[in-house]
Amino acid sequence: MIDLKVNGEEYEADIHASDLLLHVLREKLGLTGAKPGCLNGDCGACTVIMNGKPMKSCLVLAIEAVGTDILTIEGLIHSPIQKAFIEHFAFQCGYCTPGFIMNCQALLSQHPDPDLETIKQWLSSNICRCTSYQEIEKAVTSVLKQGGNE
Structure with a gap:
């Protein structure tokens, strides 16, 4: 136990x-x-x-x-990054989406103002077979522009 x-x-x-x-x-x-x-x-x-x-x-x-x-x-209810994924259609089949959201949440927590290269580097640790990478990148940058990454 x-x-x-x-x-x-x-x-x-x-x-x-x-x-x-x-x-x-x-x-x-x-x-x-x-x-x-x-x-x-x-x-x-x-x-x-x-x-x-x-x-x-x-x-x-x-x-x-x-x-x-x-x-x-399940513990990220109504987080800004989840909302951004929806607003920017940062998913297709959705299978990889929870993993990407968790990775993006950690990115935004550890790097409150990441540059584009840092975002791309962090996103490279997850795979989307449906190729939603541009939308995922837009979701992350939109949260940064809103100033709410918690």
Whole structure:
């Protein structure tokens, strides 16, 4: 049994030592926003924020997350970046969207005024097979222009 703090709430989960955080979030806690994709850290569909940093939950053992603050897409209700994704149609099929939103949220938290190169570098850690990259970039820059990245 482990205790996890996710989206400000305490959870208890019965796990195996080899369980990935992604699977515990989805299967034990019912938080299905982080998506399984490549399961090797390439696509970013499973991105969550741990202690303020974007992490690919398919690369994190659940036991490693004990004592951390985990934020999933379910914990980002009505955030400016979510609204910007909608306003700029920064998604197509939507499968990668939660991971991109979490990555962008971390970017805006760590770099309140990133230049275009920094934005592109951060976006390169996630993959969108539908090619919504320009719209995602516009969503991020629109939040910066509004001055509200929290």
